[in-house]
Amino acid sequence: MTPKKIAAFTIGPLGAALLGFITLPIITWFFSQEDVGRMSMLQVAIGFSTLFFSLGLDQAYVREFHEVSEKSSLLKVAFLPGLTLLTITLLTVLMFGDALADLLFEIPKKHLSLLGAIALLAAFVSRFLSLVLRMNEQGIAFSMSQVLPKLLMLVVIGAYVLIDAEKSLTNLVIANTSALVFVSVVFAYNTRREWLASVTAPLNIQLLKHMLRFGFPLIIGGIAFWGLTAIDKIFLRTLASFEELGLYSVAVSFAAAATILQSVFSTVWAPTVYKWASKGEGLENVNKVIRYMLALVVLAFCLAGLLSWLVTFFLPPKYTAVQWIVVSCLGFPLLYTLSETTVVGIGISKRSSFAMVAAVLSLAINLLGNWLLIPHFGASGAAATTCFSFWVFFLLRTEFSIYLWKRIPRLLLYSLTLSCVFGATIFTLWGESLSILMAAYWTLLLCYASYAFKSEIRCVVFFLLKKSPVNGATHI
Template sequence: MTPKKVAAFAIGPIGGALLGLISLPIITWFFSQEDVGRMAMLQVAIGFSTLFFSLGLDQSYVREFHEVTDKPSLLKRALLPGLILLVTTLLTLVMFGGALASWLFEIPEWHLSLLASTALLAAFISRFLSLVLRMNEQGLAYSMSQLLPKLLLLAVIGTYVVIGAEKSLTNLVIANTSALICVCIIFAYNTRREWLASVTASLDIQHLKHMLRFGLPLILGGIAFWGLTAIDKVFLRTLASFEELGLYSVAVSFAAAATILQSVFSTVWAPTVYKWASKGEGLENVHKVSRYILALVVLAFCLAGLLSWVVTFVLPPKYDAVRWIVVSCLGFPLLYTLSETTVVGIGISRRTGFAMLAALSSFAINLVGNWFLIPHYGAAGAAVSTCISFWVFFVLRTEFSIYLWKSMPRLLLYAFTLACVSGAAVFTLWGETLRGLMAAYWVLLLCAAAYSFRGEIRDASVFALQRGRAASVRRG
C-alpha cells in the first residue's frame, strides 16, 4: 500500500476522532448524564449484533476477495445469510413492542425499539459495504463515508441547540440513528455497482458452506474481544447506574483520540509485516518498531496523567471525575496498538487459536475485575479493570508470539507498560487524594522513558530534520 493510499484511509479515523471530540462536549451539556449512558448501551448492542449476525462471513469475504473473479456473487454470499437472520430477529423483537428499548434503555417504548432496530440494521449493512471499499483500496471514499455521518450528527445536535429542541432520549437516539442511516446510504452509493450486480448474482451454496466453515470459528474469538472491550458497560448498567455509565462512556470517548494511532498504525503495519514475511526479510525491524510504539505509549500515558485536568474546561461540572478515569481508559487503544507489534508471530505461523486464547483469558480477567471493582468504585472500577485486562492481553499475545515464532527482548516492554498501567490504576482510583504524588510519578516516568529511548528520540529528530530540509529544497 502506497503512502498516498495510507493517507487516504487515515483521513477517516483522524477526522472522525477530532469531530467526536467536538461533538462530545456539546452532547454532555445538552443531554442528561443518564441518556448519555443509555446511548452507550446502544453502541454495545451495535457492536455485538454486527459481530454475531455477520456469522464470520465478513472475515471470509476478506479472505476470499482476491481469489474469486465474481466479486458481486461473493458479496451476496457474505451479506445475505446474516442479513436475513438479523432482519428476522429485529422483526420479532419489534413485535414485542418496547422489549428491545426496555433492555437497552430501561424505557419500554415501541418507537425507541424501532429506532434502535433501524440503527442496528444500518450498522450491519454498512459493515459489509465498507469492506467493498477497503478491499478495492478506495481509501478516500471509505474515509469520507466515516466523516460525513460525524458531521451530520454534529449538525443535528447543533440544530437541537439552536431551536431549543427537547433534551430527550428520543431526540438523542434520532440523531445517532440518522447518522448511521446516512453512512449506510453513502456506502451504498459508493459501492452501487458491486451490490446492484450482487442482487442478480447466483448464490453458490457449496461455496457459502466453505465460507461458513472458515468464518464461524472466528466468532468465538470475536465475541471474546467484544466482551473484553464492552463487558464493562454491561456491568455498569447492571451493578451501578446509567449515570455511572454515562460518566464512563464520556471518558472512553476522550480516550478514543488514541485510536488515531491505532487506526493509522494498523493500516500500515499488517500489510508491511506480512510482506516482509513473504520475502523472508525485514523481520529484524519488528523489535525496532515495537520500541518506537512503546515510547509513544509511555508518552501518551504520562501526558494524559499530567494534563487530564484540561477536560474539565469543556465538560459540565458533573463530569469532573472524567479527568481521573480517562487515563485508565487509554489502556485499550494504546496497549492494543503495542500488542500489534509483538503479536506478529501468531499471524506468521497461522496459529490464530492462540490469539483467541489470549482474548478469552483477558475477557475472563475483565469479568472478575468488573464484578469486584464496579460495586465499590463505579466507572473508575470499570476503567481500571479494563486497563489491567488489556495489559494481560498484551503480555499473552507477546508470549504466545514468542512461543510460536522467535524470541524478542521484552523486559523494557513489560517494565514500562506495567508502570503505566499501575500508575493509571492508582491515578483513577485515588488520584484526587494523591494529586501531588501522582504528578511527580508521571514526571519521573517521563524522564525515565526519555533516557531509555534517547536513541529513538535522536533518530526521529534527525529524520524530521532531514525531511524538513528536503521540503525546503523542493519549495525553493
C-alpha cells in the same frame, strides 16, 4: 501502501475525532447524564451485533482478499450470511414491540425499539462496505465516509440547540441513528461497483466453508472481545446507576482520541502484513513497527496522566471525575493497537483459535474485576479493571503469536506497558488524593521512555526534517 495512500486513510479518523471533540461537550451540556449513559447501551448493542453476526467472516474477508481472484464472490460469501441472520433476528425482536428499547434503555417505547434496530442494521452494513474500501486502498472515499456521519451528528445536535428542541433520549437516539444510516448509504454509493457485482456472483459454498473454518473461532473470540469492551458498562448499569454509566461513557469518549491511532494503524497494518506474507517478504520490519508503537503508547499514557485535568474545561462540573478515569480508559485503544503489532503470528498461521483463547481468558479477569471493584469504586473501578484486562489480552496475544510464529524480544515491551497500567490504575482509583505523587510518577516514566527510545525519537525528528538519521532503531 504508499505514504500518499496512508495519508488518505489518516484524514478520516483525524477528522472524525476532531468533530467528536466538538460534539461531546454539546451532548454533556444539553442532555442528562442518565441519557448519556443510556446511549452507551446502544453502542454496546451495536458492538455486539456487529461482532456476533459477522460470524468472523469480516476478518476472513481481509485474510483471503489477496489470495482469492474472484473478489465479488468473496464479498458475497462474507457479507450475505451475517446480513440474513441479523435481519431475521431484528424482525423477530420487533414483533415483541418495545422489548429492545426496554432491554437497552429501561424505557419501553416502540419507536425507540425501531430506531435501535435500524441503527444495528446500518452499523453492520457499514462494517462490511468499509472493508471493501479499505482492502481496495480507496483512502479518500474511506476517510470521507468517516467524517460525514460525525458532521451530520454535529449538525443535528446543533439544530436541537438552535431550535430549542426537547433534549430527550428519543432525539439523541434519532441523531445517532441518522448518522449511522447516512454513513451506510455513503459506503453503499462508494462501493456500488463491488456490491452490485457480488449480487450476480455465484455463492461459492466451498469458499464459504473455508472462511467459516477460519471465522468460527472468531465468533466466540469476538463475543469475548466485545465483553472486554462492554461488560464494564453492563456491570455499571446493574451494580451502580445510569449516572455512573454516563460518567464512564464520557471518560471513554475522551479516551477515544487514542482510537485515532488504533483506527489508522489497523486500517493500514493488517492488509500490509498479509500482503507481505503472501509475497514472502517485508516481515523483517515487524520488530521495528513494534518498537515505534510501544514508544507511542508509553508517551500517550504519560501525557494523559500529566494533562488529564484539561478535560474539565470542556465538561459541566458534575463530570469532574472524568479527569481521573480517562487515563485508565486509554488502556483499551492503546494496548489493543500495540497487540495488533505483536499478534501477527496468529493471523499468518491462520490459528485463530488462539485469538479466541486470549479474549476469553482476558474476559474472565474483566468479569471478576468488575464484580469486585464496581460496588466500591463505581466508574473508576470499571476503568481500572478494563485497563488491566487489556494488558492481559495484549500479553496473551503476544505470547501465542511467538509460540506460533517466531520470537520477539519483550522485556522492555512488558515492563513499560505494565508500568503504564499500574500508574493508570492508581491514578484512577486514588489520583485525587495522590495528585503530586502521580505527577512525579508520570514525569519519571516519561523521562525514562525518552531515553529508552532516543533512537526512534531521532529517526522521527530527522524524518520530519526530511533528513536521514545516522543510525536507525531496529531492536526492541
